[in-house]
Structures are given as structure tokens and as C-alpha cells.
Amino acid sequence: MDGYAKTARARVINLDSDERLRISEVLQVLKVGKSTFFDGIKSGRYPTADGRDGRMPYWLTSTIRPYARSAGGAQ
Template identity: 35%
Template sequence: MQDVYGDSQLLRLPEVLKVLRIGRTAFYEGIKLGIYPKPIRMGKRTAVWLHGELKDVIKQAIAERSGSTRGEYAP
């Protein structure tokens, strides 16, 4: 998948769900469980997430799956 966002890019919820490829309910449950980062509040009804933090979550999931703890791909 091509990385069209920089690490400091702020993403709204629909973009976050596309990046993580999960549903809204699963995402908010993951926030409660500490799996996904908490939102950055930009206003009363506006929340955003840093793309770099979401990439870190994906890297961590890959590392846990492969047995690596450094967040790098280890075949």
C-alpha cells in the first residue's frame, strides 16, 4: 500500500478506518483497551489522529505476529 500521508499528517476518523481497515466500533473499543491511540481534540466535535502513530500500531502488530519486539519485519 502506498503511503500517501506523512507521519505528522492529521487524519479524521474515516481516513483512520481506511488506514487500519477496521470498523468504527472496533476502533473505539481498541482505544478503550489501549490498542489504538487516543484522539487529538481540535475542537468540540473534531478529533484527529497522527498518521505516524497509526503506522506504529501496525508495525507493532506485525512485530507481535512475527515474534520480533523491535517493530521491524522479521520473516
């Protein structure tokens, strides 16, 4: 190690492909914080997870796409 912190690169998310998105990727696409997103799920503004891999929820790009486009966050 050289003593410098390594920064993680944000993955480029293509909403036109069929993929599973983790919570961090959904937040990146929708440009909202975690608390805002989970409050939005409770109020019905954002969709619930499409499934889980073990304990980790995921959303399909096809589920997030309409929300991202209406929020102006389409990539």
C-alpha cells in the same frame, strides 16, 4: 442533477507524510470498523486521538503509522 448518486472517492493516505487523519481515514488505514476501533481505544490496543478540531478528533500519521504496519495495513 442527472439523478445518479455521486460516490465519494477515498483519499490516498500517505503515512510517511505528516498529516492529521480523521476517524474515517484512520478506519481505512487500519481496516477496522468504527466499533472495533473505539473498543480498541478503550482496551489500549489503539491510540487515543492526538487532538480535536472543534468536536472532530484527529490522529497524526506518526501516531497511526506503527499500528498500521503491525496490523498489515500500511499503505
